[in-house]
Amino acid sequence: xxxxxxxxxxxxxxxxRTLRYxxxxxxxxxxxxxxxxxxxxxxxxxxxxxxxLFFRELEVDLETIIQIxxxxxxxxxxxxxxxxxxxxxxRARLDKLxxxxxxxxxxxxxxxxxxxxxxxxAFKDNLVTENEQKYGEEIRKKYGDKTVDESNAKFRxxxxxxxEAMEKLGNEILELLPKAFKTGDPSSELAQQLAxxxxxWLTYSWPSYSKEAHRGLxxxxxxxxxxxxxxxxxxxxxxxxxxxxxxVYVDKQN
Amino acid sequence: xxxxxxxxxxxxxxxxRTLRYxxxxxxxxxxxxxxxxxxxxxxxxxxxxxxxLFFRELEVDLETIIQIxxxxxxxxxxxxxxxxxxxxxxRARLDKLxxxxxxxxxxxxxxxxxxxxxxxxAFKDNLVTENEQKYGEEIRKKYGDKTVDESNAKFRxxxxxxxEAMEKLGNEILELLPKAFKTGDPSSELAQQLAxxxxxWLTYSWPSYSKEAHRGLxxxxxxxxxxxxxxxxxxxxxxxxxxxxxxVYVDKQN
DNA sequence: CATAAAGGTTGACGTAACGTGAATGTCAAC
DNA sequence: GTTGACATTCACGTTACGTCAACCTTTATG
Numbered sequence: 332x333x334x335x336x337x338x339x340x341x342x343x344x345x346x347x348r349t350l351r352y353x354x355x356x357x358x359x360x361x362x363x364x365x366x367x368x369x370x371x372x373x374x375x376x377x378x379x380x381x382x383x384l385f386f387r388e389l390e391v392d393l394e395t396i397i398q399i400x401x402x403x404x405x406x407x408x409x410x411x412x413x414x415x416x417x418x419x420x421x422r423a424r425l426d427k428l429x430x431x432x433x434x435x436x437x438x439x440x441x442x443x444x445x446x447x448x449x450x451x452x453a454f455k456d457n458l459v460t461e462n463e464q465k466y467g468e469e470i471r472k473k474y475g476d477k478t479v480d481e482s483n484a485k486f487r488x489x490x491x492x493x494x495e496a497m498e499k500l501g502n503e504i505l506e507l508l509p510k511a512f513k514t515g516d517p518s519s520e521l522a523q524q525l526a527x528x529x530x531x532w533l534t535y536s537w538p539s540y541s542k543e544a545h546r547g548l549x550x551x552x553x554x555x556x557x558x559x560x561x562x563x564x565x566x567x568x569x570x571x572x573x574x575x576x577x578x579v580y581v582d583k584q585n
Numbered sequence: 586x587x588x589x590x591x592x593x594x595x596x597x598x599x600x601x602r603t604l605r606y607x608x609x610x611x612x613x614x615x616x617x618x619x620x621x622x623x624x625x626x627x628x629x630x631x632x633x634x635x636x637x638l639f640f641r642e643l644e645v646d647l648e649t650i651i652q653i654x655x656x657x658x659x660x661x662x663x664x665x666x667x668x669x670x671x672x673x674x675x676r677a678r679l680d681k682l683x684x685x686x687x688x689x690x691x692x693x694x695x696x697x698x699x700x701x702x703x704x705x706x707a708f709k710d711n712l713v714t715e716n717e718q719k720y721g722e723e724i725r726k727k728y729g730d731k732t733v734d735e736s737n738a739k740f741r742x743x744x745x746x747x748x749e750a751m752e753k754l755g756n757e758i759l760e761l762l763p764k765a766f767k768t769g770d771p772s773s774e775l776a777q778q779l780a781x782x783x784x785x786w787l788t789y790s791w792p793s794y795s796k797e798a799h800r801g802l803x804x805x806x807x808x809x810x811x812x813x814x815x816x817x818x819x820x821x822x823x824x825x826x827x828x829x830x831x832x833v834y835v836d837k838q839n
Numbered sequence: 840c841a842t843a844a845a846g847g848t849t850g851a852c853g854t855a856a857c858g859t860g861a862a863t864g865t866c867a868a869c
Numbered sequence: 870g871t872t873g874a875c876a877t878t879c880a881c882g883t884t885a886c887g888t889c890a891a892c893c894t895t896t897a898t899g
Binding site: 335336337347351367368369370 | 846847848849
C-alpha cells in the first residue's frame with residue numbers, strides 16, 4: 332500500500348505540512364518521489380511515523396526523536412524512563428493546579444479570592460522542581476548543597492526546620508536500609524520500620540499520600556538507575572529490598 | 586518595599602528578561618523608572634505579578650492574561666472553568682500515556698515492542714478530543730452530526746456500533762434523569778439505575794474506571810455551566826441530582 | 840475535450856514567550 | 870580608579886509547524 336502525502340496525513344491525523352517538515356529535517360523521508368515530484372510513502376514509513384508520533388505524544392522534542400530513531404544504540408529505555416518521570420511530575424503538578432482551581436470555582440464561585448499564599452502554593456512546588464531539574468546540579472556544584480536546600484525549603488514554603496527534618500529522615504532511611512536488608516525479609520520488623528519511615532518522608536514532599544503513588548515511586552526507584560545507584564550505595568540490592576518492603580507495607584495498610 | 590528588576594525576578598522565580606518582556610507587551614509595567622533608566626517595581630506590581638504567574642501556571646497564554654487583568658468585566662470564572670476542563674483532559678491524557686509507558690518499561694524492560702494498535706491507542710483519544718475542541722462546532726455546523734460522530738468513532742478506534750451504543754446510553758441517561766429526579770431521592774432505585782448507566786457510558790470513553798474520576802466528573806458537571814445547561818434541559822436541578830446519585834452510587838461500590 | 844476542482848510542489852514569512860548575545864551605561868565596593 | 874555586578878536597548882535565534890503565494894499535476898465533471 333502506498334500513500335500520497337495527504338493520505339498518510341489523514342491516516343495518522345497530522346497535517347501534510349507536518350510531513351513535509353519531517354522530510355525537511357530528515358526525520359521521515361518518503362520511500363520515493365514519483366515522476367512529478369510527489370512524495371510517496373510506503374508501509375515502512377507508516378510504521379516509522381507511528382513510532383515518531385508515539386514519542387511526540389510523550390512530548391519528546393523532534394531533535395531527540397531523530398536521535399532515538401536513527402541510532403539503534405540510543406538507550407531507549409533510559410530515554411523512556413526519563414520522560415516517564417517528567418510525565419509523572421507533570422501530572423502531580425496538574426493535580427495540584429486542578430485542586431487549586433477546584434477551590435476557586437467551587438468555593439468562591441466565580442470570584443478569584445484565593446489569598447496570595449494559596450495562589451503561590453500551587454506553583455512554588457513546581458518552581459522548585461523545575462529549578463532543581465534545570466539548575467540543581469550546577470548550583471550544587473557552585474554553591475554547595477546548603478544553598479540549594481535553603482532555597483528549596485524557601486520555595487516550598489517549608490520552614491527550614493521541616494526541611495531539615497525531612498533531610499534527617501532521608502538519612503535515617505539510608506542508615507536503616509542495610510540493617511533491614513540483613514534480615515533478608517521485607518516483612519521483618521526492621522524492613523517495615525524502613526517502609527514507614529519512607530512514607531513519613533514522602534509526606535513532606537508530596538501533596539497527599541496514596542498507596543498507588545507510594546508503590547509507583549518504589550517501582551520507579553528500581554527502574555531508574557539514578558535511584559538504584561543511590562539506594563544501592565550502602566548495600567547492593569538495597570533498592571529492590573526497599574521496594575519489596577514498601578509493597579508489603581502498603582498491602583498491609585488495611 | 587521597592588524592587589529592581591532582578592530582585593523581583595528572584596522573588597518570583599522568573600528571569601529578568603521575562604519581566605522586560607512583560608513590560609514590552611504592557612502586561613506588567615514597573616511603577617516607575619529611576620533617573621538612570623532602571624525599572625523599579627513596588628508592592629502593587631508584585632501582587633500583579635503573582636496574579637499573572639497564577640494564570641500562567643494554568644497555561645493561559647499571555648494575550649488572554651492581559652485581557653483578564655485589564656478588563657475587570659472579563660468573565661474570570663468562565664475563563665477558569667474553560668482552563669479547568671483543559672487541565673482535566675490533559676491529566677486524563679497524561680494518565681493514559683503514563684500507563685502506556687508503564688507497560689513498555691515494566692513488561693518489555695527496555696524494549697519498545699508495543700504493537701501498532703497499542704502505539705496508536707495512546708494518542709488517538711487525544712487527537713479526537715483536540716479535533717472536537719478545535720473544529721467540532723464548525724464541522725458539526727457544516728456537515729451535520731453524523732460526519733463528526735463517524736470520524737470520532739473512527740479516531741477512537743471504536744466500531745460505529747460501539748459509538749452508537751454509547752450515544753444511545755447517553756440519550757437514555759437524559760430520559761431517565763427526570764424520572765429519577767421525581768423520586769426526590771438520590772439513593773432511590775431509579776436514581777441508582779441512572780448512576781449505573783452513567784458509569785457504563787463512561788467506560789466507553791474513559792480508559793479506565795475509578796471512583797475518584799467518576800466523582801470528579803460529577804463535580805465538574807455541577808461546576809460547569811455547559812453541563813448544567815445540558816442536564817438541566819429536561820428538569821431543573823437535574824445536574825445536581827445526577828451528581829448526588831453518582832456520589833451515592835460510588836460510595837456504595839464495595 | 841475543455842475546464843474546473845482538488846491536490847501536489849517549493850519558498851518564505853509568522854507565531855509565542857522568551858533565551859542569548861552584543862554594545863553600552865551605572866552603581867557599590869575595595 | 871578600577872573591577873565586577875547589574876542595568877539598559879537592540880536584535881537575532883528558538884520549536885514545530887500554520888499559512889500564504891506562485892506554480893504544476895491529477896482527477897472529476899458538464
